[in-house]
Amino acid sequence: MNARTLSVAKLGAGALALALLAGCAGMPNVPGGIPIPLPGGLSVTTNQVSQLAESAQAATKTYTEPEEIQLGEDLAQGLLGAAPLLPNPGVQRYVNQVGRWLASQTERPNLPWRFGVLDNEHVNAFAAPGGQILMTSGLLNRLNSESELAGVLAHEIAHVLQKHQLEAIAAMGKSGLLKGVGQIAGERALSKAGAGTQLAASAVGGPEAIAGLIVDGFYARPLDRSLEYDADRIGVIIAARAGYDPYGFISVLQMMESLAKDSPFFALINKTHPSPSDRISELEKIASTLDRYQNGDQGAARFAAALGRAAPQAAPQQRAPAARPPAARSPAKAPTPAPKPAPAAAPKTAPGK
Amino acid sequence: MNAFHPLRLLAVFLLAASATPLAWAQAVGTTNRATELKADPRSDAATVASLPRDTAIVDIGRSSGWIRVQTGDKKTGWVRSFHISMKGNISESSSGGSFLGGLGSLFSPVRREPPKTISTVGIRGLSEEEMKNAKPNPAEFNKMKSYAVSKADAQAAAQRARLNPQTVAYVDANGNPIPGGGK
Numbered sequence: 175m176n177a178r179t180l181s182v183a184k185l186g187a188g189a190l191a192l193a194l195l196a197g198c199a200g201m202p203n204v205p206g207g208i209p210i211p212l213p214g215g216l217s218v219t220t221n222q223v224s225q226l227a228e229s230a231q232a233a234t235k236t237y238t239e240p241e242e243i244q245l246g247e248d249l250a251q252g253l254l255g256a257a258p259l260l261p262n263p264g265v266q267r268y269v270n271q272v273g274r275w276l277a278s279q280t281e282r283p284n285l286p287w288r289f290g291v292l293d294n295e296h297v298n299a300f301a302a303p304g305g306q307i308l309m310t311s312g313l314l315n316r317l318n319s320e321s322e323l324a325g326v327l328a329h330e331i332a333h334v335l336q337k338h339q340l341e342a343i344a345a346m347g348k349s350g351l352l353k354g355v356g357q358i359a360g361e362r363a364l365s366k367a368g369a370g371t372q373l374a375a376s377a378v379g380g381p382e383a384i385a386g387l388i389v390d391g392f393y394a395r396p397l398d399r400s401l402e403y404d405a406d407r408i409g410v411i412i413a414a415r416a417g418y419d420p421y422g423f424i425s426v427l428q429m430m431e432s433l434a435k436d437s438p439f440f441a442l443i444n445k446t447h448p449s450p451s452d453r454i455s456e457l458e459k460i461a462s463t464l465d466r467y468q469n470g471d472q473g474a475a476r477f478a479a480a481l482g483r484a485a486p487q488a489a490p491q492q493r494a495p496a497a498r499p500p501a502a503r504s505p506a507k508a509p510t511p512a513p514k515p516a517p518a519a520a521p522k523t524a525p526g527k
Numbered sequence: 528m529n530a531f532h533p534l535r536l537l538a539v540f541l542l543a544a545s546a547t548p549l550a551w552a553q554a555v556g557t558t559n560r561a562t563e564l565k566a567d568p569r570s571d572a573a574t575v576a577s578l579p580r581d582t583a584i585v586d587i588g589r590s591s592g593w594i595r596v597q598t599g600d601k602k603t604g605w606v607r608s609f610h611i612s613m614k615g616n617i618s619e620s621s622s623g624g625s626f627l628g629g630l631g632s633l634f635s636p637v638r639r640e641p642p643k644t645i646s647t648v649g650i651r652g653l654s655e656e657e658m659k660n661a662k663p664n665p666a667e668f669n670k671m672k673s674y675a676v677s678k679a680d681a682q683a684a685a686q687r688a689r690l691n692p693q694t695v696a697y698v699d700a701n702g703n704p705i706p707g708g709g710k
Contacts, residue, residue, distance in 0.1 A: 254667035274681035381663035388661035417690035432554035432613035460702035
């Protein structure tokens with residue numbers, strides 16, 4: 175699909191809304207359709223709108239990979255507008271090392287995978303299309319090992335591989351849920367069309383329109399339960415491929431099982447996911463597979479070092495849930511020397527290309 | 528779960544609280560089926576005790592698919608993770624966990640909140656309501672890009688950590704390998 179087809183798709187979301195408005199007003203049968211004024215003195219007719227809407231419905235399903243990536247980057251910008259990054263470069267790079275290694279074990283190893291820790295006490299993690307993944311410090315601080323972190327990141331990686339969020343966005347467009355976003359994106363494309371310029375310089379309406387997806391509740395709506403179970407199953411396999419103990423993820427779910435019912439910081443993740451108990455039950459069905467890799471690395475010492483915690487006491491088997499110092503706030507060194515001591519402010523070219 | 532008495536757990540919790548008074552979060556649970564308490568985290572390890580379903584336990588450690596537990600009668604050993612359902616936590620929530628029905632207030636030695644890591648920003652931003660204020664933050668996104676690690680650098684880090692990659696196919700809901708399900 176080329177950029178033109180896509181821009182029609184973008185236009186479609188807004189056009190659908192316009193068409194609905196026109197329909198509600200009791201549209202008389204005017205040849206050529208009723209002119210609808212747009213910002214900037216432009217106009218479009220209802221007939222054009224309905225044509226665009228049809229094209230949009232046909233086109234929303236298919237995004238090229240660059241468009242998928244652009245959409246995800248814009249979504250990540252929006253999430254970062256809701257909560258900033260944890261100001262700890264050592265922790266950020268550590269999480270990227272683990273996440274990028276996991277992503278390299280998958281069928282999409284060359285996406286521009288990026289991982290970020292949001293400075294927020296809510297317990298949650300988010301996947302955006304094309305390889306942008308964010309988790310909260312509230313979640314990170316409740317983990318005990320690198321294999322648990324790997325479990326969390328691999329679940330989100332699985333959502334990206336399966337394009338779950340991308341398809342949810344396409345579905346939102348079709349169902350008319352993209353209220354504000356659709357209009358902004360649609361108006362932009364329309365005004366560009368009116369000016370006779372190349373349609374859709376930005377594949378999906380730009381960061382403001384895409385942040386509007388979040389405003390419209392994109393990350394507050396659950397995916398289908400079966401997709402979460404799929405991501406759980408794919409995630410534990412990815413963790414095992416990367417050399418980790420896949421049971422790290424079961425530990426994370428059990429942490430959530432013990433805490434989620436009573437803490438306000440779990441409210442959103444509770445709303446958007448099956449219960450931890452149900453997720454554990456689903457994973458028990460593949461226990462024989464998990465058992466084959468249970469001697470994988472747990473990385474408790476590396477994890478503690480990266481987060482600036484005291485080293486875990488004794489052997490991993492004897493680990494008790496110890497008192498945890500405030501983890502990630504003060505800069506800590508990554509456990510392995512950073513490959514390049516990149517200054518925090520220097521933008522880097524996309525990895526993996 | 529059927530008949531489970533919070534009071535029975537109380538003894539377990541008091542035990543746990545005295546054993547590890549500084550723990551900020553002590554997960555408690557019950558066996559979700561009849562199972563065995565093992566001396567080591569292996570299915571062929573010696574059996575310490577047979578635990579009926581709904582036996583109260585405190586989680587005192589992990590090893591892969593096994594949880595190290597302490598029971599109300601002071602037995603310690605290992606139980607398969609899948610055989611435990613977590614019921615609450617004796618320190619993090621305000622009530623001591625819904626499971627405890629308020630008995631958590633008896634556990635004054637245990638810290639009631641996890642350490643605050645986010646002192647300046649607080650919790651603003653990621654509740655459902657707060658997400659309605661999302662706006663693009665290109666500066667933070669540029670920072671996120673600057674922290675990205677290349678595939679080659681991630682591989683080098685994994686080698687230094689002696690992570691040993693495995694060949695594993697994806698599996699379906701019943702654990703059967705998916706044909707063509709990856710390496």
